[in-house]
Amino acid sequence: MKNLLFLALSVIVMFSCSKSSRKISEPFPNLLTTDIEWITYEGILPSINGEEVLAELYLSPGAPSMDSYYELRETLIVPGDSPVFSMGGNSRGNYDVLFGSPGQNIIRITNRGLIGSIMRGKMFGPGDRVTRDLLLKSNGDHELVMVDKNFQQVNARYTLIRRSDLFTVEGYFTVYHDTTEYFERNTRKNWPVARFGDYDEAVNKYYSLAKEKHEGVYLKALSYSVSRIDKKGNEIDALVFKRILEMDSMKAIQ
Numbered sequence: 182m183k184n185l186l187f188l189a190l191s192v193i194v195m196f197s198c199s200k201s202s203r204k205i206s207e208p209f210p211n212l213l214t215t216d217i218e219w220i221t222y223e224g225i226l227p228s229i230n231g232e233e234v235l236a237e238l239y240l241s242p243g244a245p246s247m248d249s250y251y252e253l254r255e256t257l258i259v260p261g262d263s264p265v266f267s268m269g270g271n272s273r274g275n276y277d278v279l280f281g282s283p284g285q286n287i288i289r290i291t292n293r294g295l296i297g298s299i300m301r302g303k304m305f306g307p308g309d310r311v312t313r314d315l316l317l318k319s320n321g322d323h324e325l326v327m328v329d330k331n332f333q334q335v336n337a338r339y340t341l342i343r344r345s346d347l348f349t350v351e352g353y354f355t356v357y358h359d360t361t362e363y364f365e366r367n368t369r370k371n372w373p374v375a376r377f378g379d380y381d382e383a384v385n386k387y388y389s390l391a392k393e394k395h396e397g398v399y400l401k402a403l404s405y406s407v408s409r410i411d412k413k414g415n416e417i418d419a420l421v422f423k424r425i426l427e428m429d430s431m432k433a434i435q
Contacts, residue, residue, distance in 0.1 A: 218242060222325050222341035223405070223423075224377070226315075230308040232257060235269075238317075238325070238341055240276070240288070251276045251290060257309050270310060287332060288325065290315040317341065323408050342377060344405040347423065353397030354428075356387045363420055364397060372420035375407055379422040390430035401427040 219239045226236040234255045241250040256269035272293040279287040291314045317325040318332065320340075327339035352365040354374070361384065363372040374380060383400060390398050402422040409419045 221344050221346070223344050224325075224339070224341035226255075226311045226327060226339050226341070227336075228255075228257065228309050229312060232309065234309075234311055236311065236341060249276055249278070250274070253290070253293065253311070253315075255311055286319050287328070288317040288319065290317075342375075342407050342421075344407050344421065347403055347405050349401070349426070350404045350420065351401045352399075354383055354387060354400040355395055355397045356384055356391070357395060363400070372406075373409070373411070373417065375409055375419040375421050377407070377421045378404075379425045382425060383422055383428070386425070386428050390428065392430060396430070399427070399429045399431075400425065 219241055222236075222238040222240070224236060226234050228234050234257055237254040237256075239252040239254075250273065252271060252273040254269065254271050274290070274293065277289045277291075279289055293310075293313045293315070316328045316330070316332070318328045318334070320326055323343045325341040325343075326337075327335045329335055350363070350365050350372075351367060352363055355362050355364075361374045361380075363374050364370075365372060374383075379402070383402075387398050400422070403424045403426060405421050405423055406418045407421055408416055411417050
């Protein structure tokens, strides 16, 4: 499936070089339809006001004579708040792909209009959003980095990682001196854990809950997987805790 999606995205690149910038001309398709393949990226982007925004970008690969759609879901991160995510908004429409060097094409999203917002405590205003004109450079098949109008990377932190669909895990998280590991008790699978999402929160809570060195602490989370390169240079699937649902040192390993 990944190869098919990558091939479809390549078709967009070949086609887009012959087209000028496009305006939104057709209704956005139903996200729930099974006829559309969506590629999902997630990560941190900056708001106009300089705050950090959790961004979920959905891309629908197109083909010649067809539009290429996106949806961007933005959630403002408010440090010290509980829950930390308090407000956000959505935008959707068409995107263009521009030629770049091999494996580094440019996704261009322009004139984004806010189509909906959620809030808690205050309004999600224009300055809380990511810039209306967004340029993202592909770094291989698994990452999109934010670039400026000269196509130079803005900040390494502003990177979106291609991810799987969401799923819930329940198991035991262990922190070692130079790495971490997660044992999912329903599938009996050991996962390496990527340093995205609620990784730092999981590590901090681990040290406050663990009573013994290298103890497995119960952790339930809404999660997804990403493709990473391990120390041996092999491509592996790693787990990301998108949102920790429960963490407790009293639940014994089963």
